Amino acid sequence: MATHMRRHLVWLSIVVIVLAAVATALGRAQEPTVADVRARSPDVMRGERLYAVCAACHGVDGAGRAAGEIPAIAGQHVGVLTRQFVAFRGGVRWDVRMEHASQIRQMGDAQAIADVAAYVARLPVTQGNQRGTGEHLDLGARVYAQRCAACHGARGEGRSIGDVPRLAGQHHAYLQRQFLDVLEQRRPGLSESHARVMRGLAQPEIDGIADFLSRATSGG
Ligand code: HEC
Ligand code: HEC
Incomplete structure (x- = not known):
């Protein structure tokens, strides 16, 4: 290969590398934090429109799928929704479907996340979710009361202060x-x-806690 050709190639590679680095840096700069999202005042009407992307999987009512692959998200606390969403975007919570759905191209900036979270939080909590068999229910209820209820609430209702997830009805x-x-x-x-x-936790305890929570109704 002629020397000048090789030199062109070297320059071309440098330009490509620099462009890639700039694009990555811009992408990072746009990535909103939980604090960025919280600082926005949500537009619930816009959130309802944006929710169309989510409805494809989580359903129009936010009930997810009863087979348990897709979680119910209706009525979850705003702060919990925000934290989970940002976690998927930031790669600290892994799921290819959610990582894709939460990307900038799909869901935009901090304002869009605030809007959609506010809308989802106002949806009525899911009824008729999938429940366990009842086999370890009593055990589950006991262990839950001892080890989880202090934070997640006696009925699994979670808490908006401290962003403790609602687990009831999941x-x-x-x-x-x-x-x-x-x-x-x-x-x-x-x-x-x-x-x-x-x-x-032992396996029957895990099964029983999940069963207890799937039957818990935390009201509203
Ligand atoms: C392609 C399907 C798909 C789309 C579209 C989608 N999700 Fe999800 N979502 C999932 C799956 C699957 C999970 C469970 C991931 C896991 O197991 O960790 C999930 C989990 C979540 C969670 C965490 C729930 C919890 O209990 O921790 C939240 C919050 C959430 N999604 C919100 C949304 C919002 C808001 C949108 C729309 C912007 C959306 N999702 C779009 C499939 C999807
Ligand atoms: C000290 C308080 C505390 C205790 C005790 C606690 N949790 Fe949690 N739990 C949290 C908080 C806060 C989160 C949210 C963490 C986050 O995503 O940043 C959480 C998240 C979770 C999640 C993930 C929800 C989701 O899909 O995002 C599950 C499931 C869970 N807890 C179950 C349990 C169970 C079962 C117990 C008892 C064995 C328990 N927790 C005890 C505070 C607590």
Whole structure:
């Protein structure tokens, strides 16, 4: 190859690398934090329109799918929705479908996240979700009261202060899968202290807690 050709190629590669770096930096700069989202005042009407993207999987009512693969999100606390959404975007919570759905191209900036979260939080909590078999229900209720209720609430209603997720009315299989994901370290966004609480549980306890929560109704 002629020397001048080679020199062209070198320059071309440099230009491509620099452009890629600039694009990455711009992408990062646009990535909103939880605090950015909280600072916006939500437009619920716009959130309803934006929710069309989410409805494809989570359903128009936010009930997810009863088989438990897609969680119910209706009525979840605004702060919890925001934190989970930002976690998927930031790569600290893993799921190819959600990572794609939460990308900038799909969901825009902090304002869009604030809008859609406000809309989802106002949807009535899901009824008729998938429940467990009842086999370990009593055990689950007892262990839940001892180890989880202080934070997640006596009826699994969660708390908006501290962004503690509502777990009541969630699909049984989804809850079980989340517990497993924590145990197998696929939820790096959850703190080590939380992972430790979960690691202390035996399989029947996990099953029973998920069953208890799937039947819990936290009202509104
Ligand atoms: C292509 C399907 C798909 C689309 C579209 C989608 N989601 Fe999801 N979503 C999922 C799946 C699957 C999960 C569960 C991921 C996991 O197991 O960790 C999830 C999880 C979530 C969670 C976490 C729930 C929890 O209990 O922790 C929230 C919040 C959420 N989605 C909100 C949204 C919003 C808001 C939109 C629209 C902007 C959206 N999703 C679009 C499939 C989707
Ligand atoms: C000290 C308070 C505390 C205790 C005790 C606690 N949790 Fe949590 N839990 C949280 C908070 C806060 C989050 C949200 C963390 C985040 O996503 O940033 C959470 C998240 C979760 C999630 C993930 C929800 C989702 O899909 O995003 C599950 C499932 C869960 N907890 C179950 C349990 C169970 C079961 C117990 C009892 C064995 C328990 N927790 C005990 C505070 C607590």
